[in-house]
Amino acid sequence: MQLIKGFSKLNKTEKIEVLKRVIPLNDHQTSLLKSFIDNIPGSASIIENLSENYISNYVLPFSIAPNFKINDKWYFVPMVTEESSVVAAAAYSAKFWCEHGGFKAEIMGTKKAGQIYFTWKGNIEKLQVIFPLLKEKLLFCVKHLTANMEKRGGGITGIKLNRENKHKSEYYIIDVEFETADSMGANLINSCLEVMGTELTSFIKNNLGENEGEAEIIMAILSNLTPDCLVESQIDCDINELSQISGNLSPEQFAAKFSMAVKIARENVSRAVTHNKGIFNGIDAVLLATANDFRAVEACGHAYAARNGKYTILTDIEISDNRFRYKLRIPLSLGTVGGATSVHPMARSALQLMQNPSARELMQIAASVGLASNFAAIRSLITDGIQKGHMRLHLSNTLARTKELK
Ligand code: MEV
Numbered sequence: 307m308q309l310i311k312g313f314s315k316l317n318k319t320e321k322i323e324v325l326k327r328v329i330p331l332n333d334h335q336t337s338l339l340k341s342f343i344d345n346i347p348g349s350a351s352i353i354e355n356l357s358e359n360y361i362s363n364y365v366l367p368f369s370i371a372p373n374f375k376i377n378d379k380w381y382f383v384p385m386v387t388e389e390s391s392v393v394a395a396a397a398y399s400a401k402f403w404c405e406h407g408g409f410k411a412e413i414m415g416t417k418k419a420g421q422i423y424f425t426w427k428g429n430i431e432k433l434q435v436i437f438p439l440l441k442e443k444l445l446f447c448v449k450h451l452t453a454n455m456e457k458r459g460g461g462i463t464g465i466k467l468n469r470e471n472k473h474k475s476e477y478y479i480i481d482v483e484f485e486t487a488d489s490m491g492a493n494l495i496n497s498c499l500e501v502m503g504t505e506l507t508s509f510i511k512n513n514l515g516e517n518e519g520e521a522e523i524i525m526a527i528l529s530n531l532t533p534d535c536l537v538e539s540q541i542d543c544d545i546n547e548l549s550q551i552s553g554n555l556s557p558e559q560f561a562a563k564f565s566m567a568v569k570i571a572r573e574n575v576s577r578a579v580t581h582n583k584g585i586f587n588g589i590d591a592v593l594l595a596t597a598n599d600f601r602a603v604e605a606c607g608h609a610y611a612a613r614n615g616k617y618t619i620l621t622d623i624e625i626s627d628n629r630f631r632y633k634l635r636i637p638l639s640l641g642t643v644g645g646a647t648s649v650h651p652m653a654r655s656a657l658q659l660m661q662n663p664s665a666r667e668l669m670q671i672a673a674s675v676g677l678a679s680n681f682a683a684i685r686s687l688i689t690d691g692i693q694k695g696h697m698r699l700h701l702s703n704t705l706a707r708t709k710e711l712k
Pocket of ligand 1: 389580581582583584585587680683684687692
């Protein structure tokens, strides 16, 4: 192997040739890479331009989980995942719950936030006194960026000056709050924060005089922690109705065992992580299908799960008055316009399949699919065990692979 200079300047065929030489790739590997370039007529240049150093396409199954009834509206939910049984699990829950009241989902908030971190040796009390003026300047300097967002009902909804340690702070923080309507808004937020950072340094210089010294922007960046961009999805039925899915257990035994499984996950971190992973099985698959940023959502979801100082689960159960109530509350910062969501042809198709939901509606759909995935996982765990369904799908994967190798 050797240092390869100028790799990014080569076209995709030349890049493959370089790999063929240096790795080296054999003819089969080379033609496999080439064959996956040619299977998307009409969309090749869109996909190619989504990422740097493109050499081929990576294909995953685009599946449908039918029968999702969410707030009395029916959905065929597109899901993209490499894990067999994820779609089957979501579809299993969707089918059961559509006949038992469906999913009731509610948006708790849609605020996003970003921060400008800066150091400054000046007197912070002086800055606090003229902060209302600074706020006006900060809002004004990004008007050209926020105008469109404001037309769509969004914009900047708050600006605050904070410090990490009230007594001896090495750095300060400007917290900026955004409503980004139907876009996830990462680029807009970052652009605003960078422009505001420049404005902040010149404001301090011009308004507080040379004695206070200059502020230095350390960084300006959106936060993927969006605890105020929150959605809740809930399922609720009479315990007797669970008899259809309770296997060898009575519906009462099923509800009690389900509740114990949730309690264990709430209290035990080893189990909590796997429990939450089962939620993200469904959510990530919807986010991948719609080209949303699943890394941001995962990072935020796990931080939110640990918001009280101990990592725990994102679902909650209540068994009372002979009713089984189970809900998921999760921060989901999603978009249905902008970024890859607007340009990737399959992401657009995914949105069309869901009748072009708003970002708020997509939050409700994704949360419901997450809850469905988790519900199906726990049902399997406390009845037949997880391997029965897994192994059936694993077997069909193995058979397909064996056939291909022949
Ligand atoms: C597998 O992808 C997900 C599960 O492990 C989730 C869970 O255990 O709750 C089945």
